[in-house]
Amino acid sequence: MVAKRISAIEDSIFGLMSALAFEHKAINLGQGFPDFSGPEWIIEAAYKSMLEGKNQYAPTQGIHSLRKIISEVYSRHYGVEFSFENEITITAGATESLFSTILALVDEGDEVILFEPFYDAYLSDVLLAGGIPKFVTLYKPDFKFDFKELESAISSKTKAIIVNNPHNPTGKVFSQEELTFIYELAKKYNLYIISDEVYEFLTYDNIPHISFLTLDRQRERTIMISSTGKTFSMTGWKIGWAVTNPILTDAIRKVHQWTTFTINTPGQHAMAYAFSRLDEYLPIFRQEYQERRDIMFNGLLETNFKPFKPFGSYFLMVEFPQVGKDDVELAKELVIKYKIATIPPSPFYRKSHEGKTMLRICFAKKKETLLEGLEKLKQFRV
Known part of the structure; x- marks a missing residue:
């Protein structure tokens, strides 16, 4: 019998979505880390x-x-x-x-x-x-x-x-x-x-x-x-x-x-x-991420997703239209049908209904990855 304190701990949504993305060879805009190496x-x-x-x-x-x-x-x-x-x-x-x-x-x-x-x-x-x-x-x-x-x-x-x-x-x-x-x-x-x-x-x-x-x-x-x-x-x-x-x-x-x-x-x-x-590294680092943020945010404006503009980190949230699915269901569909992975954010809220109309996207990726991901997101239609 495992300790009682473990019973309240749930598996991370990140592992689930990353495994699904790997299985379906999807572009992964869910994982919260870069797809490129450091300096x-x-x-x-x-x-x-x-x-x-x-x-x-x-x-x-x-x-x-x-x-x-x-x-x-x-x-x-x-x-x-x-x-x-x-x-x-x-x-x-x-x-x-x-x-x-x-x-x-x-x-x-x-x-x-x-x-x-x-x-x-x-x-x-x-x-x-x-x-x-x-x-x-x-x-x-x-x-x-x-x-x-x-x-x-x-x-x-x-x-x-x-x-x-x-x-x-x-x-x-x-x-x-x-x-x-x-x-x-x-x-x-x-x-x-x-x-x-x-x-x-x-x-x-x-x-x-x-x-x-x-x-x-x-x-x-x-x-x-x-x-x-x-x-x-x-x-x-x-x-x-x-x-x-x-x-x-x-x-x-x-x-x-x-x-x-x-x-x-x-x-x-x-x-x-x-x-x-x-101090010599930061200006280049910040400029590159500013460009990534702008590519992703501006590109999402041309999709059926409504992005909320981020001013820090390398994540942004998008709201999706009513499609008869919650965030987890839609995130799975995007992986399986459109080959693009995001993160459903409802596990980040205390109430089950919160976050169920949004998705989290990570833009800590190569610019070509972001552009390819945006093309797949544009294919999503209501």
Whole structure:
């Protein structure tokens, strides 16, 4: 008999749709990662590290040079200073940062507020920690939340609010007003903010990303999470981090120590080098993704799908007309009949009827992949 806590955990929709796409040889605009490799010079740096013998266990908290360079990057980009010795932990991607953070913070019966649609790992992590998820909706078309609804969701049992900014799956970028309101609520009710900022360097149309680190400069109640995977198009390397105050860092490191223990050493050295070249790399990276976003959004305007314009991340949501099918049924039909894979977003909502008229599309793909995918989406007729 498996543990009771596992019974509430559902299989990910990503695995189902990816398997279906593979079976039918469909173009996969569902998978949330690039169909191209990251920069060659980072791969060469990892190879160099291996040849130099940097192949044994790294320190549990992460190698010195990587933690130091991340602190320097955040000092330049956000004007925030923190100790790389006791305020940052290198983890197995942002996924492990989230899990270690939630396990370090949430006790049985604690409530955690999620904005819906949510990245599905949030819900599973809260449930595995014995927490109780509470939900606040991001309303289309601009995916804003109701300030009163958020405050009403807070109770005496509330422990934390999870914020994903820029947001997956909607592409929303939270405004200064929204973030300030969340932060003031956290202070008022003595809550923690778990701020997932893995798309921090992916915003469009000159819209800035505002990190929670700039609001909570002492990191009294904020845990900022990010990773290298999205920034350097190397999601398979699984190198992330959590930045917070020394007390919370110590708790996160205890969970991290007994889950993954440490992260691959050559990859950490390569990413330390990658961050040393971040400022020369970012303008090209952002321009290429701006072009991808524009290709996908403008192309979708010529289909029977209604796209919601994303201002961050590499996802967008589309609404489809009434076709007598829900999102899961239509997503399967698109794979089987039109050879194009998307993600149905209803699993990212607490209510079964929410999200059932939308699909999520990933544009972290080669431009030729996006154009071919758009041609297949244009074939869909009501």
